Amino acid sequence: MIGFKKVKEGLVEIFAPDVKIPEEGKKYGFYNPRMKMDRDISVAILSVFKDKFRKSSEISICDLMGGTGIRGIRYKKEVGGNVVINDINKNSVELIKKNVLLNSLDIKVESEEARFLLHKYRSSKNLFDFIDLDPFGSPATFIDSVAICLKDFSLVGVTATDTSLFGLYPKTCLRKYGVISFKSPFYRELGTRILLSFLIREFARFGKALQPILSYSILHYIRIYAISKNSIEECNKVLDKFKDISEDMKRFRLNIGKGINIYCGELHNKNFLLDVSERLKEMGSEGIKITNLASTELDNLFYFDIAWEAKKNKIRKMPSLNKIIEILLDKGYDASRTIFCSTGIKTSADIEVIQEILKD
Numbered sequence: 196m197i198g199f200k201k202v203k204e205g206l207v208e209i210f211a212p213d214v215k216i217p218e219e220g221k222k223y224g225f226y227n228p229r230m231k232m233d234r235d236i237s238v239a240i241l242s243v244f245k246d247k248f249r250k251s252s253e254i255s256i257c258d259l260m261g262g263t264g265i266r267g268i269r270y271k272k273e274v275g276g277n278v279v280i281n282d283i284n285k286n287s288v289e290l291i292k293k294n295v296l297l298n299s300l301d302i303k304v305e306s307e308e309a310r311f312l313l314h315k316y317r318s319s320k321n322l323f324d325f326i327d328l329d330p331f332g333s334p335a336t337f338i339d340s341v342a343i344c345l346k347d348f349s350l351v352g353v354t355a356t357d358t359s360l361f362g363l364y365p366k367t368c369l370r371k372y373g374v375i376s377f378k379s380p381f382y383r384e385l386g387t388r389i390l391l392s393f394l395i396r397e398f399a400r401f402g403k404a405l406q407p408i409l410s411y412s413i414l415h416y417i418r419i420y421a422i423s424k425n426s427i428e429e430c431n432k433v434l435d436k437f438k439d440i441s442e443d444m445k446r447f448r449l450n451i452g453k454g455i456n457i458y459c460g461e462l463h464n465k466n467f468l469l470d471v472s473e474r475l476k477e478m479g480s481e482g483i484k485i486t487n488l489a490s491t492e493l494d495n496l497f498y499f500d501i502a503w504e505a506k507k508n509k510i511r512k513m514p515s516l517n518k519i520i521e522i523l524l525d526k527g528y529d530a531s532r533t534i535f536c537s538t539g540i541k542t543s544a545d546i547e548v549i550q551e552i553l554k555d
C-alpha cells in the first residue's frame with residue numbers, strides 16, 4: 196500500500212500518490228507533476244475557446260482518462276461548465292471522487308472503458324464541447340470514438356507518448372497511424388505531423404474538419420489541440436494540405452523514397468494563441484514560453500538543428516541562434532526559431548547557406 200499527499204496545482208488542491216516516480220502510483224491514480232505546464236496550457240486554451248465561442252451557453256467537458264481527476268477538476272474550477280471525469284481504473288475513480296469532494300465541486304465521475312463511455316453519451320445525444328484524451332502510450336484506437344462524440348465546432352486535446360512516432364519503430368508507426376516514420380534530426384515535428392495527419396484523416400471519415408490550434412512535442416510526449424468543424428468542404432480543404440514529402444526531404448539530405456504522405460499545413464492558430472498567451476501570463480504559467488514560440492514560428496516544413504549541423508561539420512564555436520536568424524533575414528531568407536527544438540531554425544535557406552554562416 197502507498198500513502199497519499201496533497202498537491203496544489205492551478206487553483207485546486209488534490210490528493211496524489213506519495214511516490215518518487217509517477218509510474219509507482221499508476222495503480223492508485225496516475226499523477227505526473229511534470230505535466231503541470233501542459234495542463235496549464237489546456238486550461239488556458241479551453242478558457243479562450245469558451246470566451247470566444249461559447250460565451251452565452253454552458254460548456255460540456257469530458258476528461259476521458261482522469262487519473263487523479265486533476266484536469267477535469269481544474270477545468271471545472273478555472274473555466275466552469277458541466278464536467279465529466281472518467282477512468283477505467285477503480286482505484287483512480289475512488290481517488291477522483293475524493294478529489295472532487297476536496298474541492299467541493301459538482302462533477303460527474305464515471306468508471307467506464309473510454310470508448311464505451313463515449314458511445315453511451317453519443318447514443319443518449321449528449322455530445323461534448325471539449326474532450327481531453329490523455330492516455331498512456333498511443334491515442335490511436337480512441338480517436339474515432341472521440342470524433343463522433345464532439346458537437347459541431349468543438350475542441351479536442353490529444354496526448355501521445357509513443358516513440359514509434361519519433362522514427363524509432365517505422366513499422367509500428369505504419370500500423371498505428373498509417374504512415375511509415377523514419378529517423379531524422381527533426382523527429383519531433385515529424386512525429387507531431389504524423390499524429391496530426393492521423394487525427395485529420397480519422398475525423399474526416401465523419402465529415403469533421405480538424406483545424407489545429409497548437410501542436411507541440413516536449414519531454415516524452417506530443418500534444419495537439421484542434422477545433423473540429425462539421426463541414427465536408429472544410430475537410431477537403433484540410434486534406435488538400437497533405438503531400439508526399441520525398442522531394443522536400445532532399446533539402447535535408449534525406450532520401451526517403453516516395454509514399455510518405457502527411458499534413459504539411461500550419462500547426463498552430465497564431466491569432467488564437469495570442470489570447471492563450473495572455474491567459475497564461477495571468478496564470479503565471481511557464482506554458483507561455485510554448486505559446487509565444489508557436490505564435491512566432493514559421494509555417495515551413497521542418498527545421499535544421501543547428502547544434503547537430505555544427506557537430507556534423509566539426510564546428511566548435513557556433514554563433515548564437517538569434518545571430519544566425521539575423522544573418523539569414525539580412526540575406527533575404529525567412530527564418531524563425533521552432534517550438535520543437537531549442538537549437539532548431541526554420542528557414543527558406545538551404546543547408547549550404549547555413550553551413551557557410553556556421554563556418555564564417
Ligand SMILES: C[S@@+](CC[C@H](N)C(=O)[O-])C[C@H]1O[C@@H](n2cnc3c(N)ncnc32)[C@H](O)[C@@H]1O
Pocket residue numbers: 224225226227230234259260261262263264265266281282283284287307308309310329330331
Ligand atoms: C496518463 S494517465 C491520465 C493522467 C491525467 N489525465 C493527468 O493529467 O494527470 C492515463 C489514465 O487513463 C486510464 N485509462 C487507460 N486506458 C483506459 C481506457 N481504455 N478507458 C478509460 N481509462 C483508461 C488509466 O487508468 C490512467 O488513469
